[in-house]
Amino acid sequence: MSRTRFSFDFWTVNTAGEMVYSCFILLFLAIGLEALKWARWRAEQHWDGKLPETYIGRLFHHAHLVQVLLFFIQITLGYLLMLAFMTFSIWVGLAIAIGSGIGFYFFGSRPVLPNRSRPGEECCG
Amino acid sequence: MGVPNNSDLASSVLRQNVDDFLTELDGKPLQAVEAAHEHHAHSGHSDHHGAEHHMMKMWFHGGYEEVILFEFWRISTPLGLLLSCLAIFIMGIAYEALKWSRVHLQTRLTRSVTPVNRRSALQFLLPGLYVIQLVLAYWLMLIAMTYNYYLTAAVVLGGGVGHWIFAIVDPTQSAADELAADSCH
Numbered sequence: 001m002s003r004t005r006f007s008f009d010f011w012t013v014n015t016a017g018e019m020v021y022s023c024f025i026l027l028f029l030a031i032g033l034e035a036l037k038w039a040r041w042r043a044e045q046h047w048d049g050k051l052p053e054t055y056i057g058r059l060f061h062h063a064h065l066v067q068v069l070l071f072f073i074q075i076t077l078g079y080l081l082m083l084a085f086m087t088f089s090i091w092v093g094l095a096i097a098i099g100s101g102i103g104f105y106f107f108g109s110r111p112v113l114p115n116r117s118r119p120g121e122e123c124c125g
Numbered sequence: 126m127g128v129p130n131n132s133d134l135a136s137s138v139l140r141q142n143v144d145d146f147l148t149e150l151d152g153k154p155l156q157a158v159e160a161a162h163e164h165h166a167h168s169g170h171s172d173h174h175g176a177e178h179h180m181m182k183m184w185f186h187g188g189y190e191e192v193i194l195f196e197f198w199r200i201s202t203p204l205g206l207l208l209s210c211l212a213i214f215i216m217g218i219a220y221e222a223l224k225w226s227r228v229h230l231q232t233r234l235t236r237s238v239t240p241v242n243r244r245s246a247l248q249f250l251l252p253g254l255y256v257i258q259l260v261l262a263y264w265l266m267l268i269a270m271t272y273n274y275y276l277t278a279a280v281v282l283g284g285g286v287g288h289w290i291f292a293i294v295d296p297t298q299s300a301a302d303e304l305a306a307d308s309c310h
Contacts (some may be wrong), residue, residue, distance in 0.1 A: 007272070009184045044299065058293040068290070072285035079269045086270070087183075087271065090258055 006085045023091050026084055027099035033077045034103025040070045041110060111125075184210045187274050198271055204269055209277040217283015219292070225291040227254045228298060 004013045006022060013019050047063040058064055085096055189206035192199050194211075200206050204218075234247045269277045 005141070005184045007184055009186075011184075041299075051206055055294065058276045058296060059289070064289070068285055068289040071292075072281065076281050079266070079277065082266065082271070083270065102153045 004087055004089060019091060023095035026092060027095045030081060030096045031103040034107045036070060040067060040105035042072050102124025139218055160268060182272060185272050185274055189273050191273050194264060206275055213276060213279040214283040217280055218287035220265060221287025221291050224260045225294060227258060229295055
């Protein structure tokens with residue numbers, strides 16, 4: 001099997017065993033990404049209606065700062081998984097897709113809060 | 126097989142050339158092999174474009190020699206890298222600004238009591254804004270694909286700071302909602 005590199009020059013795969021190991025790591029990272037999105041949603045639910053009235057107050061509130069930090073990790077992880085997918089290895093692609101599916105299964109459902117609006121939906125629908 | 130002293134000269138020149146070549150290659154063996162391996166498909170494509178044939182390192186690296194998105198956007202100095210990172214940072218913030226303003230406008234359109242078939246400027250503006258948002262999103266993704274530490278950091282930091290500024294402009298709008306996100310965000 002030819003050598004594959006995953007985004008970092010220390011992460012090379014030379015044997016089948018290493019590929020299996022790498023695929024498991026990517027699978028859990030994909031699950032982790034869905035879990036992270038869910039965690040952000042739960043944090044937002046918890047703080048719903050409890051944020052300051054002023055924009056500046058909200059801007060520097062610790063709940064929002066935590067959200068921003070989680071968002072930062074979320075997009076980093078999203079980009080890394082995209083780059084791993086770009087190695088075009090079928091096993092890697094499968095691992096990431098299956099991981100995303102498992103993650104969505106456990107963390108994906110989002111009942112809508114009554115006073116939250118989602119773009120494109122009627123406010124009371 | 127030729128005059129002895131000429132062939133000696135020729136073979137020593139040849140040996141020197143080979144040594145030089147090997148020494149040059151010695152400094153970066155893996156890149157050359159890796160890039161050749163992973164881009165043999167691409168090289169077949171771009172050969173007719175002339176002499177331009179840069180090797181793409183498909184793992185994270187530092188440095189300031191990059192081509193970013195377009196032929197004309199080349200950097201080869203630390204200053205170029207810094208300015209590019211600044212521009213990309215602003216692009217990231219602009220992307221979040223665009224995303225949240227589009228979501229805000231979309232919500233306003235949905236909440237308004239005017240009948241749906243009445244033409245308002247918003248109905249044409251919103252798909253246009255979405256297209257611009259998509260283009261920006263793809264550009265940011267392609268910049269992340271340069272695998273340059275600094276440029277990718279600028280992308281991610283721009284997104285983070287943009288989210289910080291614009292996600293709580295409207296507190297009734299869900300910031301963690303899937304509908305406001307796209308594949309990498």
